[in-house]
Amino acid sequence: MNQTVFREFYSKTAPALRSYIARSCGSYDLAEDVMQEAFLRFLRTAPADMEGPAMKGYLYRTADSLLIDHWRRENRSKRWSLDMIFRKDQTPDRGASDDVSEAFRELKPQQRSLLWLAYVEGFDHREIADAAGVKESSVKVLLFRARKALAAVLEGK
Amino acid sequence: MSHNRESDANDPMATWMRQLSKDPAERSHRPLPDPDLLWMKAQLLDRQTAKERSLRLVRWFETMARILVAFAAYWLGSALANAFAVPELKFLNPTLLSLAVSIVLVAVTMLAFPIWSED
Numbered sequence: 001m002n003q004t005v006f007r008e009f010y011s012k013t014a015p016a017l018r019s020y021i022a023r024s025c026g027s028y029d030l031a032e033d034v035m036q037e038a039f040l041r042f043l044r045t046a047p048a049d050m051e052g053p054a055m056k057g058y059l060y061r062t063a064d065s066l067l068i069d070h071w072r073r074e075n076r077s078k079r080w081s082l083d084m085i086f087r088k089d090q091t092p093d094r095g096a097s098d099d100v101s102e103a104f105r106e107l108k109p110q111q112r113s114l115l116w117l118a119y120v121e122g123f124d125h126r127e128i129a130d131a132a133g134v135k136e137s138s139v140k141v142l143l144f145r146a147r148k149a150l151a152a153v154l155e156g157k
Numbered sequence: 158m159s160h161n162r163e164s165d166a167n168d169p170m171a172t173w174m175r176q177l178s179k180d181p182a183e184r185s186h187r188p189l190p191d192p193d194l195l196w197m198k199a200q201l202l203d204r205q206t207a208k209e210r211s212l213r214l215v216r217w218f219e220t221m222a223r224i225l226v227a228f229a230a231y232w233l234g235s236a237l238a239n240a241f242a243v244p245e246l247k248f249l250n251p252t253l254l255s256l257a258v259s260i261v262l263v264a265v266t267m268l269a270f271p272i273w274s275e276d
Contacts, residue, residue, distance in 0.1 A: 003196050010192035018189065019178055028187060036190055043199035104177055118163040119174035143163060147170055154173075 001048070010039065013056060020116050021063055023101045024109070030070065038063040053123055057131025060121075064113055106153045110134075111146035118143055226266050227259055234258030 001009075014035065021038075022031035041062050042055070050058060104112060110132065117123040117131055128143075129136040163171070234255025 003193070006196055007192045010189075010195070014189050014192075016178060023177060032187070032190065036195060039192075039195050040199050040202070043196065044203055101177075115170075115174060116178075119171050120178040122162060124162050150170070150173075 001043075006043065009055065013059060014039070016120060017059055017063060020060065020113075020120070021067065023104045024112055025067055025070075026101055026105060034063055034066045034070065037066055041066075053121075053127040054130060056121060057117070057123070057127065060113055060117065060131055061133065064109055068109065103150065103153045107146065107149055110142070111149055114139070114143055114146050115150065223263070223266060227263050230259035230262035231255055233262070 017038065018031050018035045021034050022028055025031060025034070038059050042059050046055065046058050107115070113132055114128060117128045123131065125139040126136050128134075128139050132139075132142075134142060232255075234257065235252075237254065237258060
């Protein structure tokens with residue numbers, strides 16, 4: 001991939017990816033950091049023969065694992081921080097938070113990414129399976145469950 | 158491969174997800190980071206990794222060379238101590254003398270070839 005191709009790919013992919021991360025974590029700043037790191041990893045480690053949906057899938061998968069790493073680190077540092085011992089309230093950056101985001105955040109990470117890839121990116125089941133690392137035959141069931149979970153969350157709101 | 162797609166215009170889920178996909182950061186007028194900067198950063202990181210990889214073998218050889226120099230210095234120190242084992246210098250312990258020579262030689266080589274430096 002050369003710089004021009006990357007620029008084009010970035011302009012097509014970055015807004016939706018940033019939106020997905022911001023909706024998942026509820027923070028603009030974190031979304032921006034994770035998005036940049038995901039693109040960096042993509043540039044440095046993605047196989048050269050990747051194309052279209054596979055490239056997007058790789059990015060989303062990377063962003064998901066970066067977010068999970070971030071939450072794990074955050075939990076670990078919270079557990080050992082003096083703030084937790086003294087029960088000091090922490091006010092996280094919730095700039096990107098609203099009712100829609102909160103409903104989305106209540107889903108499991110895999111459900112979030114499946115719904116996003118299916119409805120926002122318009123991936124078909126095979127592409128979703130490749131991107132999410134699941135079997136193509138189970139995508140339909142997983143999507144059904146994700147829809148059901150989201151409907152349940154929205155009904156509860 | 159459109160037969161396995163979920164995005165149906167009349168599906169309320171699709172509508173909801175489309176609403177969700179509107180970038181919340183865009184609404185707050187946050188520009189996207191510059192792709193050229195990301196590209197350059199990736200190139201720099203790649204170069205740094207390649208450099209570190211190529212230096213790994215050199216550093217291993219350097220460490221081995223240090224160990225050999227240390228042994229050689231100890232041997233040289235012992236030989237010197239034995240050679241100058243004159244009665245007037247009895248107070249000089251041969252082991253301590255050889256250790257002192259070793260330390261001086263190792264220090265000189267470390268100053269000459271600093272393996273822990275960044276370059």
